[in-house]
Amino acid sequence: MIVCIAEKPSVARDIAKVLGATTSRDGYIEGNGYQVTWTYGHLCTLKEPNDYMEMWKHWSLGSLPMIPTRFGIKLIEQDHIVKQFAVVEKLFKQADSIVNCGDAGQEGELIQRWVMQKAGVKCPVKRLWISSLTEDAIKEGFSTLKDQKEYEPLYLAGLSRAIGDWLLGMNATRLYTIKYRDNRQRTNDGSSVLSIGRVQTPTLAIIVNRQKEIDNFKPEPYWVLSTIYRDTLFTATKGKFTSKEEGEAAFEEIKDKPFEVTGVTKKNGKEAPPQLFDLTSLQVECNKKFSYTAEMTLNIIQSLYEKKVTTYPRVDTQYLTDDIYKKCPQTLNGVFKVQFAGERPYADLIRAIGGKPLAKSKKVFDNSKVTDHHAIIPTGIVPAGLTDMERNVYDLVARRFIAVFYPDCKFSTTTVEGKAGDVKFKVTGKEILEPGYRVVFDKAKATEPQNTDEEGGKKEEAEEKTLPSFVKGESGPHTPTLTEKKTTPPPYYTEATLLRAMETAGKFVDNEELRAAMKENGIGRPSSRANIIETLFKRRYIKRERKRIVATPTGIALIGLIHEELLKSPELTGIWEKKLRDIEHQKYDAGTFINELKQQITQIVNQVLADNSCRKLELTEG
Numbered sequence: 001m002i003v004c005i006a007e008k009p010s011v012a013r014d015i016a017k018v019l020g021a022t023t024s025r026d027g028y029i030e031g032n033g034y035q036v037t038w039t040y041g042h043l044c045t046l047k048e049p050n051d052y053m054e055m056w057k058h059w060s061l062g063s064l065p066m067i068p069t070r071f072g073i074k075l076i077e078q079d080h081i082v083k084q085f086a087v088v089e090k091l092f093k094q095a096d097s098i099v100n101c102g103d104a105g106q107e108g109e110l111i112q113r114w115v116m117q118k119a120g121v122k123c124p125v126k127r128l129w130i131s132s133l134t135e136d137a138i139k140e141g142f143s144t145l146k147d148q149k150e151y152e153p154l155y156l157a158g159l160s161r162a163i164g165d166w167l168l169g170m171n172a173t174r175l176y177t178i179k180y181r182d183n184r185q186r187t188n189d190g191s192s193v194l195s196i197g198r199v200q201t202p203t204l205a206i207i208v209n210r211q212k213e214i215d216n217f218k219p220e221p222y223w224v225l226s227t228i229y230r231d232t233l234f235t236a237t238k239g240k241f242t243s244k245e246e247g248e249a250a251f252e253e254i255k256d257k258p259f260e261v262t263g264v265t266k267k268n269g270k271e272a273p274p275q276l277f278d279l280t281s282l283q284v285e286c287n288k289k290f291s292y293t294a295e296m297t298l299n300i301i302q303s304l305y306e307k308k309v310t311t312y313p314r315v316d317t318q319y320l321t322d323d324i325y326k327k328c329p330q331t332l333n334g335v336f337k338v339q340f341a342g343e344r345p346y347a348d349l350i351r352a353i354g355g356k357p358l359a360k361s362k363k364v365f366d367n368s369k370v371t372d373h374h375a376i377i378p379t380g381i382v383p384a385g386l387t388d389m390e391r392n393v394y395d396l397v398a399r400r401f402i403a404v405f406y407p408d409c410k411f412s413t414t415t416v417e418g419k420a421g422d423v424k425f426k427v428t429g430k431e432i433l434e435p436g437y438r439v440v441f442d443k444a445k446a447t448e449p450q451n452t453d454e455e456g457g458k459k460e461e462a463e464e465k466t467l468p469s470f471v472k473g474e475s476g477p478h479t480p481t482l483t484e485k486k487t488t489p490p491p492y493y494t495e496a497t498l499l500r501a502m503e504t505a506g507k508f509v510d511n512e513e514l515r516a517a518m519k520e521n522g523i524g525r526p527s528s529r530a531n532i533i534e535t536l537f538k539r540r541y542i543k544r545e546r547k548r549i550v551a552t553p554t555g556i557a558l559i560g561l562i563h564e565e566l567l568k569s570p571e572l573t574g575i576w577e578k579k580l581r582d583i584e585h586q587k588y589d590a591g592t593f594i595n596e597l598k599q600q601i602t603q604i605v606n607q608v609l610a611d612n613s614c615r616k617l618e619l620t621e622g
Contacts (some may be wrong), residue, residue, distance in 0.1 A: 003095040004128075005088065005112055007102045011133065011308055014040040015101055020137040027087030028067075035091050044073045044114035046166050048126040061178050064607045066170050067598050071163055073114050099570050100148055101128045104372060105314050106584065107203045107527065109151055127151050129372075131312045133305065137603035154372075158591050159585035160191070164576070165198050167594075171601050172196035172567060175608050180561055181617045184357035194617065195559060197541050198534050198576065200526040201559075204541050205568040206506045206583040207493055208551045208559040212541035217458060223247035227425060227480040229259040230468055234418055234425035234478075251482045260479035261470050262424075263417040269409040272363060276375035276400050279526040280499050282313075282393070285495035290392055291547065294495050294530035300393045301376065305392075307506045309383040310397055312373045316519055316528035319369035320377070328358055328405070334380025335398050340391060346398060349440055352567050353405050364404045375433035395531045399440050405437060406437035406528070416470045418477060429467035463477050492548040495533065502529050506572030521574035 005045035006021070013036075018033035032093055050057035054067045092098065098121060116125065130141040176194040177524065191204060222240040223422070225247055226233055241247035241318075265579040277285070282301060286292040301313040328366040338349045378398050386394060409435045418425045435442070467488070475575035501507075503522040524532050533549075536542045541555030551559075562568050582588035 001095055002034050004034060004095050004099040005115070006036065006100050007037045007041065007108055007111060008306075009038045009059075011101070012036045014133050014308075015128075015138055018135055018143070020274070022160075027084055028091060029335045033194075035095075035102075037088050037091055038084070039088070039111060040081060040084065042111050042114075043076060043088070044111075044118050045076050046162055047072045047074050049170060049464075051526055055234060059174050059178055061175070061609060064175055064609075065598075065601050066174075067167065067601070071166070071466045071610075073118060075118060081361065085118070088115060088573075091280050092116070092119045092121050092123075095121075095123050096179060097123050098125045099128055099142075099145060100125055103314070104129045104131065104311065104312060105527070106154055106158040106161070106526070107314075109154045110162065113155050121226075126266050132310075133308045134379050134381055137503060138556050139377075153584050153586050156590040160583055160590045161580050163594055164580075164597050166196045167601050168567075169604060172201075176558075176561070178440075179608055179611070180615055180617050184609045195535075195541075196562075197532075197535070199528065199573060200535055201562070201568050202506070202523055202570040202573040203498075203502060203532055204536055204555055204558050206501050206570055207498065207504075207542055207549055208556050210490060211551045211556065214489045214492065220484040220586070221484055221486050221490065224482065224483050224485060225250050225254075225423065226483065227254070227259060227420065229418065229476065229478040230470075231425055232416075232467060234427045237424045237426050247482045250423050251507070251528055253479055254423050255480055258475045259418055259420045259425075260475040261416060261418045261472055263415075264470050264472055265415045267413050267435070269411055269413060271411065271436075272361075273403040273406055273440075274400060274416070276320065276364065276377060276404060276592055277397060278318050278375060279313055280316070280503050280529065282376060282396065283499055283530065284496040285396055286393060287494060287547075289396070290389075292393075292497055293533075296532045297393065298527070300389055301397075304383075304386075304390055304394055307383065308381045308387075309379055309394060309452075311377055311379060311385075312377075313375045313376055314525075315376060316526045317370050317373070318375045319366045320374045321367050322365050322369050324374060325358070325360055325365055331378060331380035332358075332405075334382055335378050335402065336396070337382050339382075341608045345395070346402060349399075349402050352439075353402075354560070359402065359407070359548050366464075403437040403440040406440060407434070408437040408568050409438050410434040411464075414467050415466060422481070425466065429465045431466045432464065455472050492545075494547045494549060498533065498549055499529055500530075501570075501584075506570030521569050521571075521578050523573045523577055527576075547561050554617070561615060562616050563611075564607055566600055566604060 004012075004015055006015055016029040016031075016034070016036040019034045019036065021029045021034045021036050022032075023030045024570075025035075028035050047068075049066050051072070051074060053063075055063050056066050074081060098116070100109075100112045100116075102112035118384075126145040127148045127150070128141045129140075130137045173193055176196055181192070181194055220242075221244075222242055223244055223246075224240060225236040225238070228234075236250070238250075241250065273280070277383055279301070281299065282296045283294045284294075286300075287294065298313070301310060302320050304310040305313050315386060332350050332353075335346050336344070338344065376392070376397055379400055383390075383394060412431045412433055414429045414431065416427050416429075432438070463514055475565040491497070503519055505521050505523055533542075536555070537544070540552055541558065542549055544550070559568060566572055576593075579588050579593050583590050583593060583620045
């Protein structure tokens with residue numbers, strides 16, 4: 001008998017249907033030589049401190065650092081988990097072979113490996129690796145099963161991550177709670193601990209550091225000189241005047257002098273379609289357009305994946321492999337048939353690129369940019385019964401996919417230079433010559449909510465204005481103005497901008513290519529960032545104010561309390577993340593990573609124990 005184990009009952013049902021297993025049993029489905037069972041996410045977890053040593057049951061500085069000589073796993077003590085594990089263990093003991101059908105990623109590998117270890121599996125194990133749950137994908141996956149040993153590096157990376165989080169989280173949380181929490185709030189139930197985490201704390205530091213920038217910011221006045229000539233606003237090229245007197249002097253110089261056009265230049269340019277979505281960019285877009293939280297977007301795209309209408313969501317690449325190209329016409333044909341409210345929103349868009357080979361760009365299809373999974377795209381299965389939120393997210397994914405087969409947008413940029421007296425002015429206008437891929441998104445604008453800025457207010461779209469026709473040498477009257485403005489602080493983080501900051505280890509990176517290069521050193525995995533943000537909310541270290549993310553007094557005080565850079569530095573955490581990725585790709589040793597962390601934890605414990613400052617942090621309600 002071949003036993004297949006999936007991560008959820010719903011996924012097990014999809015797999016069982018394809019395999020011809022149709023008889024439902026208690027905890028599994030059977031038939032055609034297969035038994036298909038499931039977990040509920042994690043059935044096992046790393047042992048707790050008191051499972052290793054009795055003295056570690058009690059929180060005391062004398063027991064730190066807690067470093068087990070060998071880490072072990074245990075069953076999660078919940079009735080439904082204990083019951084399901086008993087079913088799985090019995091099936092495994094009778095199996096001729098096992099197929100690991102867990103989610104095709106680091107966490108999915110870890111979940112099933114731990115269950116197999118706990119059950120003492122001895123028989124051969126194969127690995128199912130698929131990027132969607134469609135019938136064709138499952139069939140193809142079962143025809144190309146690989147030995148589970150080929151995924152050993154993936155498991156070692158997941159195991160190293162789990163052990164690293166345990167070492168730092170368990171030790172640093174106890175260390176800081178015992179040492180620095182106000183004794184009057186001291187409890188043993190964990191309800192008021194000072195929670196420290198390998199990714200959680202550097203993320204909080206990003207938010208707190210931005211908030212300090214805002215709080216310490218002192219606005220400074222400056223003056224901008226502009227003038228209106230032929231109903232067109234020109235701005236002085238000198239930029240800002242730092243004193244009112246300087247600005248007024250320039251104003252006086254030009255107010256009675258004619259405006260003269262000194263140059264007109266036109267330059268044609270191209271704008272490529274936006275890249276396909278990875279999980280982070282989808283979360284960013286959903287937060288901007290619909291104000292969905294990162295966690296909401298992850299749950300929605302996971303639901304669309306389980307409904308078989310989009311591909312595997314927990315990905316960090318925006319590229320497709322070359323072999324996907326030949327499947328794209330069939331996928332587009334499925335998207336063509338999609339109906340919402342009796343209309344086919346994508347039919348005309350797909351019809352326009354039909355009848356000829358699809359465009360194939362290196363910005364879309366690049367094997368070197370894809371490791372485990374490709375970017376998020378539709379599967380071609382026609383969705384039915386979607387909620388409004390699911391439809392919104394599906395629409396974003398579908399339009400991105402359609403757009404990459406459209407030509408670039410062609411535009412012309414016109415720059416007009418002029419002067420009045422000795423003061424030079426300039427204006428730039430952009431004219432769309434051929435919209436190209438933009439038509440894919442123009443039809444969606446009417447149904448999209450207004451963009452909002454970081455403050456939650458309405459945000460104007462960048463104007464693409466066509467300028468009147470100007471001729472070099474022409475001149476005439478103009479109306480100058482001197483406007484006083486003030487410098488502004490950096491904006492508060494929103495979930496969209498915080499996700500981008502986590503992706504680039506706290507650095508502001510607007511350039512798409514550079515940001516992609518920095519993903520290797522981002523903090524957290526794409527699939528875990530939403531949970532990290534939500535944990536900070538639950539701990540009351542941060543709170544929402546409209547779209548803003550604001551650090552609470554407790555959050556600010558906690559970061560101020562931590563002097564050890566290893567605990568709060570996004571850059572250092574990014575280096576750890578890079579090492580974990582390197583373990584997955586067999587470029588770094590898992591044992592070395594764990595030993596480094598053990599040394600770092602010991603160093604942190606000794607540093608904090610040596611602190612005689614008597615600093616205390618009083619927990620607040622936010």
